[in-house]
Amino acid sequence: xxxxxxxxxxxxxxxxxxxxxxxxxxxxxxxxxxxxxxxxxxxxxxxxxxxxxxxxxxxxxxxxxxxxxxxxxxxxxxxxxxxxxxxxxxxxxxx
Numbered sequence: 001x002x003x004x005x006x007x008x009x010x011x012x013x014x015x016x017x018x019x020x021x022x023x024x025x026x027x028x029x030x031x032x033x034x035x036x037x038x039x040x041x042x043x044x045x046x047x048x049x050x051x052x053x054x055x056x057x058x059x060x061x062x063x064x065x066x067x068x069x070x071x072x073x074x075x076x077x078x079x080x081x082x083x084x085x086x087x088x089x090x091x092x093x094x095x
Contacts, residue, residue: 013045039067 002009015022024045028037 011042011046035071039071042070043067 011024012021013024014020024041026037026041026045028034032040
């Protein structure tokens with residue numbers, strides 16, 4: 001929610017493979033914690049930062065500071081939907 005307007009704000013991307021508007025996301029790498037995946041995928045998909053470039057300047061960049069602020073949490077989040085979301089790409093043939 002925007003503190004100024006009280007309106008819900010969402011970060012979305014346009015998928016390069018099919019042009020569909022989607023929420024950023026991806027797979028959790030082996031040994032990675034989910035919160036790290038969220039930050040990495042957000043940086044890669046929303047900010048278009050390759051993971052190597054982001055990692056090289058992770059401790060000192062303005063981007064990292066802003067991501068820290070964005071994902072600080074503090075328990076202020078609100079679940080707006082919890083459940084299954086169908087995706088036509090999820091078929092037996094996709095696996």
